[in-house]
Amino acid sequence: xxRNSKSGTGRAAIAAPASRPTIRDVAERCGVHPSTVSRxxxxxxxxxxxxGVAKRIxxxxxxxxYQPNVTAAGLRTGRSGLIGVLAPDIADPGFPxxxxxxxxxxxxxxxxxxxxxxxxxxSREQELVERLIARGVDGLVLATVTLNDPVIGHCLAAxxxxxxxxxxxxxxxxxxVATDDEAGMRLAVDHLVSLGHRRLGHIAGPQHVSTGALRRxxxxxxxxxxxxxxxxxxxxxxxxxxxxxxxxAALRLLDRKGVPSAIVAANDLLALGIYDAxxxxxxxxxxxxxxxxxxxxxxxxxxxxPLTTVRIAQRSMGNQAARLxxxxxxxxxxxxxxxxxxxxxxxxxxTAKPRGSSGSALRGYLMGADEKPA
Amino acid sequence: xxRNSKSGTGRAAIAAPASRPTIRDVAERCGVHPSTVSRxxxxxxxxxxxxGVAKRIxxxxxxxxYQPNVTAAGLRTGRSGLIGVLAPDIADPGFPxxxxxxxxxxxxxxxxxxxxxxxxxxSREQELVERLIARGVDGLVLATVTLNDPVIGHCLAAxxxxxxxxxxxxxxxxxxVATDDEAGMRLAVDHLVSLGHRRLGHIAGPQHVSTGALRRxxxxxxxxxxxxxxxxxxxxxxxxxxxxxxxxAALRLLDRKGVPSAIVAANDLLALGIYDAxxxxxxxxxxxxxxxxxxxxxxxxxxxxPLTTVRIAQRSMGNQAARLxxxxxxxxxxxxxxxxxxxxxxxxxxTAKPRGSSGSALRGYLMGADEKPA
DNA sequence: GAGGGTGTTGCAATCGATTGCAATAAGGGT
DNA sequence: ACCCTTATTGCAATCGATTGCAACACCCTC
Numbered sequence: 001x002x003r004n005s006k007s008g009t010g011r012a013a014i015a016a017p018a019s020r021p022t023i024r025d026v027a028e029r030c031g032v033h034p035s036t037v038s039r040x041x042x043x044x045x046x047x048x049x050x051x052g053v054a055k056r057i058x059x060x061x062x063x064x065x066y067q068p069n070v071t072a073a074g075l076r077t078g079r080s081g082l083i084g085v086l087a088p089d090i091a092d093p094g095f096p097x098x099x100x101x102x103x104x105x106x107x108x109x110x111x112x113x114x115x116x117x118x119x120x121x122x123s124r125e126q127e128l129v130e131r132l133i134a135r136g137v138d139g140l141v142l143a144t145v146t147l148n149d150p151v152i153g154h155c156l157a158a159x160x161x162x163x164x165x166x167x168x169x170x171x172x173x174x175x176x177v178a179t180d181d182e183a184g185m186r187l188a189v190d191h192l193v194s195l196g197h198r199r200l201g202h203i204a205g206p207q208h209v210s211t212g213a214l215r216r217x218x219x220x221x222x223x224x225x226x227x228x229x230x231x232x233x234x235x236x237x238x239x240x241x242x243x244x245x246x247x248x249a250a251l252r253l254l255d256r257k258g259v260p261s262a263i264v265a266a267n268d269l270l271a272l273g274i275y276d277a278x279x280x281x282x283x284x285x286x287x288x289x290x291x292x293x294x295x296x297x298x299x300x301x302x303x304x305x306p307l308t309t310v311r312i313a314q315r316s317m318g319n320q321a322a323r324l325x326x327x328x329x330x331x332x333x334x335x336x337x338x339x340x341x342x343x344x345x346x347x348x349x350x351t352a353k354p355r356g357s358s359g360s361a362l363r364g365y366l367m368g369a370d371e372k373p374a
Numbered sequence: 375x376x377r378n379s380k381s382g383t384g385r386a387a388i389a390a391p392a393s394r395p396t397i398r399d400v401a402e403r404c405g406v407h408p409s410t411v412s413r414x415x416x417x418x419x420x421x422x423x424x425x426g427v428a429k430r431i432x433x434x435x436x437x438x439x440y441q442p443n444v445t446a447a448g449l450r451t452g453r454s455g456l457i458g459v460l461a462p463d464i465a466d467p468g469f470p471x472x473x474x475x476x477x478x479x480x481x482x483x484x485x486x487x488x489x490x491x492x493x494x495x496x497s498r499e500q501e502l503v504e505r506l507i508a509r510g511v512d513g514l515v516l517a518t519v520t521l522n523d524p525v526i527g528h529c530l531a532a533x534x535x536x537x538x539x540x541x542x543x544x545x546x547x548x549x550x551v552a553t554d555d556e557a558g559m560r561l562a563v564d565h566l567v568s569l570g571h572r573r574l575g576h577i578a579g580p581q582h583v584s585t586g587a588l589r590r591x592x593x594x595x596x597x598x599x600x601x602x603x604x605x606x607x608x609x610x611x612x613x614x615x616x617x618x619x620x621x622x623a624a625l626r627l628l629d630r631k632g633v634p635s636a637i638v639a640a641n642d643l644l645a646l647g648i649y650d651a652x653x654x655x656x657x658x659x660x661x662x663x664x665x666x667x668x669x670x671x672x673x674x675x676x677x678x679x680p681l682t683t684v685r686i687a688q689r690s691m692g693n694q695a696a697r698l699x700x701x702x703x704x705x706x707x708x709x710x711x712x713x714x715x716x717x718x719x720x721x722x723x724x725t726a727k728p729r730g731s732s733g734s735a736l737r738g739y740l741m742g743a744d745e746k747p748a
Numbered sequence: 749g750a751g752g753g754t755g756t757t758g759c760a761a762t763c764g765a766t767t768g769c770a771a772t773a774a775g776g777g778t
Numbered sequence: 779a780c781c782c783t784t785a786t787t788g789c790a791a792t793c794g795a796t797t798g799c800a801a802c803a804c805c806c807t808c
Contacts (some may be wrong), residue, residue: 020507022763022764022765023764023765023766024764024765032787032788033787033788033789034764034765034766034788035765035766035767035787035788035789035790036786036787036788037765038765038766038767039766039767039787042766045766045767048785048786048787049786049787050785050786050787053786053787067504067505067507067508068508068764068765069449069508069510069763069764069765070508070509070510070765071445071448071449071454071509071510071763071764071765072449072763072764072765072766072793073764073765073766074445074765074793075443075445075446075449075763075764075765075766075792075793075794075795076764076765076766076767076792076793077765077766077767077793078793080445081509082488090470090473090474090477091470091471091474091672093467093470093672093673095470096464096465096467096469096470097465099464100464100465100491103464103489103490103491104491112488112490112505112506112509113488113489114456114486114487114488115477115487115489116477116481116486117474117477117478130441131486132486133394133441134441134442134443134444135444135445135455135486136443136444136445272673272676275676298465298467299467299617299646299673299677302646302649302677302678303673303676303677303678304676304677304678304679305678396793396794396795397794397795397796398794398795406757406758407757407758407759408758408794408795408796409757409758409759409760409795409796409797410756410757410758411795412795412796412797413756413757413796413797416796419796419797422755422756422757423756423757424755424756424757427756427757442794442795443793443794443795444795445793445794445795446763446793446794446795446796447794447795447796448763448795449762449763449764449765449793449794449795449796450762450763450794450795450796450797451763451795451796451797452763
């Protein structure tokens with residue numbers, strides 16, 4: 001509360017900057033008006049200040065350790081230099097690389113990011129967006145949206161720059177960066193088919209998010225394209241992208257008639273769950289069952305067996321999302337651009353040729369495989 | 375730039391809130407002064423407003439969808455509701471759970487967090503702290519500090535609330551939350567000794583950070599306490615907490631005379647590197663070599679073999695750090711509190727009894743083991 | 749009926765930086 | 779020598795909310 005440099009009664013304290021120096025402190029020290037300091041220190045305005053004065057001001061600012069108060073500037077200019085990021089779950093190993101890419105690119109432009117963990121109950125999402133807007137964020141990166149998410153309309157109405165990352169919306173109303181989910185599944189399916197697999201299973205992700213729906217569709221399309229009939233593919237849908245839901249879905253798949261010889265998971269976490277389920281049933285990967293994951297999250301090469309998976313460029317995804325957002329902030333002529341990244345298959349130890357017909361642990365399970373040949 | 379509700383020349387637009395409504399819009403709608411609105415909406419001040427008026431104001435605010443501008447309030451009150459978090463590397467799987475705990479606790483009090491990834495070159499650390507302070511953060515959580523970090527003095531000088539998490543400083547000048555690193559190592563060493571191991575190796579972390587130094591000291595102390603002579607322990611120090619540095623350090627250890635039968639890593643990532651090194655040397659874990667990690671980062675139970683490790687309560691660590699910070703913000707009578715969490719040993723498949731003297735793949739390596747019996 | 753509370757509300761300054769406009773000074777042309 | 783540019787700088791309003799202080803109304807009491 002006590003301003004120190006006010007020329008008041010006491011004359012003791014000449015300069016005791018208990019708090020951080022303000023633009024006025026710099027101005028007084030130079031004998032100029034605060035507005036001149038502001039101009040001298042702003043690259044866009046410094047041409048309005050005499051070179052000598054500007055130099056003097058910069059020196060004084062440096063000497064005082066002056067840093068402009070971003071909050072105050074933000075209030076006046078209307079931009080905060082803050083970007084809000086909505087994450088489904090920070091602890092999900094797939095997300096940090098994306099976040100890292102986002103902050104990296106944004107950081108070079110002086111933006112800081114506020115990361116908000118939405119958590120499992122997406123009901124809070126709307127409120128969290130509201131809070132971020134109240135904080136004056138200049139833009140939003142959403143890594144959480146569902147296919148028909150109400151927040152999309154909300155953001156559109158608020159006229160705030162937004163990009164989606166690793167997700168897309170059904171109406172393509174917002175710019176987004178994502179991988180080619182269908183191409184990824186094609187890579188996985190083609191790999192398995194070329195190994196000789198003819199009965200494939202898929203553990204799909206939640207169908208209300210784009211990756212879940214698109215990868216499932218991609219799986220079906222790729223299987224059909226490879227000449228596999230619908231009798232030869234089995235799909236179980238996980239309720240969430242977690243190891244536990246993956247395990248449950250895999251158990252359901254294993255309990256069905258016509259067990260496949262290979263399973264493609266929509267996500268590495270689900271693949272971990274498949275490993276768990278196989279262990280429970282006494283099956284071995286890849287001898288009894290091949291498994292393909294998706295995302296190539298960190299350290300899946302250390303699993304037993306090392307996971308064959310579809311790698312997506314997460315860091316690059318973050319970078320591009322940030323760039324798209326910066327574009328949207330700069331020019332409101334947002335062309336609702338959509339960036340699609342190409343996935344890449346990483347073959348490791350969890351996929352192999354299907355076991356021959358003799359001596360297989362799957363012998364029993366395979367009953368009924370030919371009941372209805374297409 | 376164009377204020378809409380100004381009673382100006384044109385009379386067309388009655389109420390076209392192109393931008394977000396402000397406290398003045400609410401005030402006009404209710405026929406009261408903005409200050410009254412401010413008071414009515416602030417829990418701490420609302421007792422100064424007549425109940426009926428307050429109700430009317432709240433209704434109007436809700437109808438307009440009014441959200442106070444946090445930036446403006448922050449400018450006036452001096453607090454931003456923002457907390458800065460400095461992370462060593464967001465992509466390190468050990469960190470997200472801590473972050474999650476921090477944001478969880480802080481979020482309940484209305485604080486948002488800005489996470490900054492310092493990256494490998496800690497030279498930027500000082501500048502990043504400076505930037506966060508310029509942003510007006512109300513406090514800082516540092517997960518990066520080294521034992522004698524200059525930023526500590528910097529923060530002390532800036533008189534900004536700070537807590538350390540998963541790290542401690544040498545002078546105990548700042549409140550901190552960390553696990554009992556020495557106790558953790560004792561758990562690991564005692565476990566191995568009870569299995570019959572008598573020659574132990576340690577892959578230490580960087581010695582300029584507390585976890586590296588304390589765990590190394592803890593390893594030595596525990597070994598001595600278990601009656602192991604210094605000839606029977608071998609220590610190699612990794613330059614960073616990464617898988618690759620762990621691999622290199624492990625290779626150095628394996629190339630020394632008197633190879634141990636078990637290695638304790640200062641960190642799970644280093645343990646992954648040990649797995650890599652063992653693979654390169656054709657050694658098997660745990661048959662040829664037992665390995666103990668530290669931190670129990672996600673999914674190390676899926677490794678081959680599943681990693682025996684010392685679990686630390688990361689999420690809780692984050693929660694407590696946040697609480698400490700909130701205390702420091704509330705009462706400046708900061709007692710430089712220090713919270714120590716107890717670690718827990720999680721035994722999995724990477725540790726076993728040492729191989730007997732016959733037929734060991736380690737036969738050659740063990741030469742020289744008895745050169746200088748203690 | 750006048751004085752002293754108490755309860756509400758308005759006024760205006762303030763936080764720190766930015767920026768349109770005005771004012772001044774310096775320089776150039778005829 | 780005078781007028782007109784152009785280059786610098788100062789002034790003051792502004793962003794939106796908060797809060798100490800003043801003002802007002804109303805009620806109770808003696």
